[in-house]
Amino acid sequence: MDKNHTASVLIDLSAAIVSVRGDQPVCLTVPDVSEHQTPGLPFGPFYPDRHRTMEIGLRQWVIEQTALDIGYVEQLYTFGDRGRRSEGPEGGDSQNEEEHIVSVGYLALSKQCPQPDQWSEWYKHFPWEDWRNGRPNILNQQIIPYLEAWSGSDELRRLRLQQVFGFPDKAWNDEFVLDRYELMYEAGLVWEAYADGRQKEKISTQNGITMQLDHRRILATAMSRLRAKLKYRPVVFELMPSAFTLTHVQKTTEAILGAILHKQNFRRQLAKNELVEPTGQMSKARGRPAELFKFKHDESQSTNLPGLRIPLGKSRNF
Amino acid sequence: MDKNHTASVLIDLSAAIVSVRGDQPVCLTVPDVSEHQTPGLPFGPFYPDRHRTMEIGLRQWVIEQTALDIGYVEQLYTFGDRGRRSEGPEGGDSQNEEEHIVSVGYLALSKQCPQPDQWSEWYKHFPWEDWRNGRPNILNQQIIPYLEAWSGSDELRRLRLQQVFGFPDKAWNDEFVLDRYELMYEAGLVWEAYADGRQKEKISTQNGITMQLDHRRILATAMSRLRAKLKYRPVVFELMPSAFTLTHVQKTTEAILGAILHKQNFRRQLAKNELVEPTGQMSKARGRPAELFKFKHDESQSTNLPGLRIPLGKSRNF
DNA sequence: CTCTATTATGCTCAAATTGAGTATAAATCC
DNA sequence: GGATTTATACTCAATTTGAGCATAATAGAG
Missing domain, CATH: 3.90.79.10 (Nucleoside Triphosphate Pyrophosphohydrolase)
Structure with a gap:
């Protein structure tokens, strides 16, 4: 124009x-x-x-x-x-x-x-995203009280709080990393909001280690995307060595999701989707040795393989 | 640098x-x-x-x-x-x-x-993507034979053909619009490949109406994304008027997916996810009048609502 | 050498979800 | 008034999921 x-x-x-x-x-x-x-x-x-x-x-x-x-x-x-x-x-x-x-x-x-x-x-920048040892303390002790005060009687804000943080009565959704970060930014709960001049006072608590410019936002986007993708594409194997135990796959998945999974059900999915095959070798560590597996579809583009449905279970809110 | x-x-x-x-x-x-x-x-x-x-x-x-x-x-x-x-x-x-x-x-x-x-x-540009009247003829009559010849004995090409087009023995996946377009481009099956100089001879058949530059590729990306999103976020309602019948929602969904859905199961999902509520009014058309519904979560951002699981059924390959 | 801690793996079972129907109701068209 | 069309209610078997118990194989402690 x-x-x-x-x-x-x-x-x-x-x-x-x-x-x-x-x-x-x-x-x-x-x-x-x-x-x-x-x-x-x-x-x-x-x-x-x-x-x-x-x-x-x-x-x-x-x-x-x-x-x-x-x-x-x-x-x-x-x-x-x-x-x-x-x-x-x-x-x-x-x-x-x-x-x-x-x-x-x-x-x-x-x-x-x-x-x-x-x-x-990751979780030094986003401590509220790691639920592997139960609900992170920072949520009840800092974030939620602040956000609740921030939303006040604003219907829209309360709705978002419920949607994104599951507060007060909905389940936590591990994929909403970006949404939570953005809500916290908007509420002036992260340092970047202060640095951008959106927030008058410097907030007292750190709420995770800050990054330069909008990099924490990009990381949050990456976390959201990876957590979501994990559930329908076999991307975990891009993080695994050529041979691994099934527990290793599970631990890696759990690390990314920030949640603990049911072992037997996790393995059932792996088996059903035929994503791995045994190498014949065994791992040696503490406890009973585990079989070593490898990803079936290396080399070629595994981009649109079905992936493993992750058994997240039912009770995901405390 | x-x-x-x-x-x-x-x-x-x-x-x-x-x-x-x-x-x-x-x-x-x-x-x-x-x-x-x-x-x-x-x-x-x-x-x-x-x-x-x-x-x-x-x-x-x-x-x-x-x-x-x-x-x-x-x-x-x-x-x-x-x-x-x-x-x-x-x-x-x-x-x-x-x-x-x-x-x-x-x-x-x-x-x-x-x-x-x-x-x-859409389907004038991508005639092979509309399966609502059964498997499109263009697949068996033109595309698949050409692609099979193209892949020859190349193991990788055959694998992609199976992955992306479901040929010969896998199910058709409605989300792989972009992948299919890219494979056809690579194989010189769409006009753009010729225009880009990747293909010596002008192909005889049109294989869908061409667009300028890479616009057909962008449209394919849009179709893939929308088809995928439909299954986990309530985006259909962005295409619906303020009041609609359940059949209308289904027809719209089917149009985008290019596939027919099971009516009763579709409605069961709508009901379970509590995405719509009755307006009290009735539609008047041929046949028994249908109740008019409206989307429950208008106004506020419905971006990360659960959405309706779409009952795609079992037999999706012919 | 046996007991214990630790990890791996096999198997069960009820609950929930899904796929695929049948049956019936309420309108219009002729 | 009967055919046609569309809507809605309900059923039921198959599959998938969530959640658990039971057993196997190793290392290390005493």
Whole structure:
């Protein structure tokens, strides 16, 4: 329409590169150069005349910078500038008008995670998302009371609170990581809201370790997507070594979901979907040795295989 | 890294604006200005200093250009330049290096579709995707024989053919619209492959009406996403008027899925999930009058409501 | 060498969900 | 008034799920 508006932008590709170390899901971060100690996600520019697609561009700088073998890559979302954070109602309009940046977020999965100090644990950034040891204390002690006060008698806010946090009488849904983060942002419960000027006072509690710019939001998007995908596509195996025990698969799944699963039912699904086959070898550890399995459909694109239905059980609210 | 590469791009926002007219899903198209008669999806540039987010930018030019009320909007995928088509292995490298364009694809749903000539029926572009009258002839008569010849003795190709088209002995999966399109593109079975120079000879049959650039690919992405979403989120109601019969909901769902559903089971799901409530009024048409219902959760964001499990039945392969 | 802790694996069983019907009701069209 | 059309109620077997008990195979302690 009108040509007197800038339409030219720079594109950068941000990646939530996820792996599982022990029983903790981790995410590759780069150290902060500025004053604060906040980590950030790795990112790099996209040169359209150098790389045919953005995914190729992404793989390129990930290899160059991290020497990591990322197998699975999936585009998450494209965020259009202005504050580079949540897309809430009011945005900080105090940008300098020089160059606009659009950032394309990616989720990548890696089987290994060398250099432990560069990988940051998910649940340090999102402590309320790990339910493996029961309902996290931070919810009842901090988040819920604050959010309830925030919603007051606003019908819409209460509805969202119920939907997204399951409060007071609905079940917790592990996939709503992004929705919960956004609600907390909106309510001024996370540090980023203060940094963006949406919140007057600095909140007293941390509510998880902050990240640079909107990176925590991208990580939340990645978590949501991965948790959802796990339930209908066999992506767990992108995080497993070539041979593994069934318990190992379960522990990895549980780590990502932040929830404990029923062992026998989990294995029943694995068996029914014929996703793994025995290698013949056995693992040696404490207790009875377990059979070692391998993923049946390596090499070729397993992108649209049926995946394992995860037995989440019934009682998911306390 | 190196600064001697262009990193500046233009962004355009393309939209697959979907509605249902009668029993046909339709998509808003703009007429072709060039020699061919190929329609295209509406698109517009994104001005980062004018619109805070891309979604706002999108809504803006949609309102300006079409005077349509689009309720539901969802980002689909961001395509990075170079040919502006499928992201297959070889891309046409004969681009002029002036200005690069990144296009962000959106899916939008509209309850009405005025000006019938501007709306193009899905299944004219994808005739193999409509199974409501049984398995489409075009599959057995054209597509499958060609694809089988194409795959030859290539194990990987045969595997994909089975995965994506269910040939020879697996079930058809209605969600793999994009995968099927991409496979056909790769095999040179759609006109776009010829236009991109991936295919030497012009194929004899049309295999669905072509669209400009990579627009048919974007539409395929939209169809895949919508078909998938329908099964776990109550998005159908974004396509329904304020009052409707249960059969109307079912017909709309069937139109999008391209499949017939079991009536009683469909209604059972609707009832169980408590998504609709009676208005008290009755519809008048041929046959016994049906009760008119309305969606329970209008106004507020129904984005993450459970949605209706769709009873797709067992025998989905012929 | 036996007991115990630990992990793996096999099997059961009731409850819930799903797929696929049949039967009946209420309107219009001719 | 009967055929046609559409709506709605109800049934029932098969399958899937949630939740559990029982047993097997190892390492380490005493």
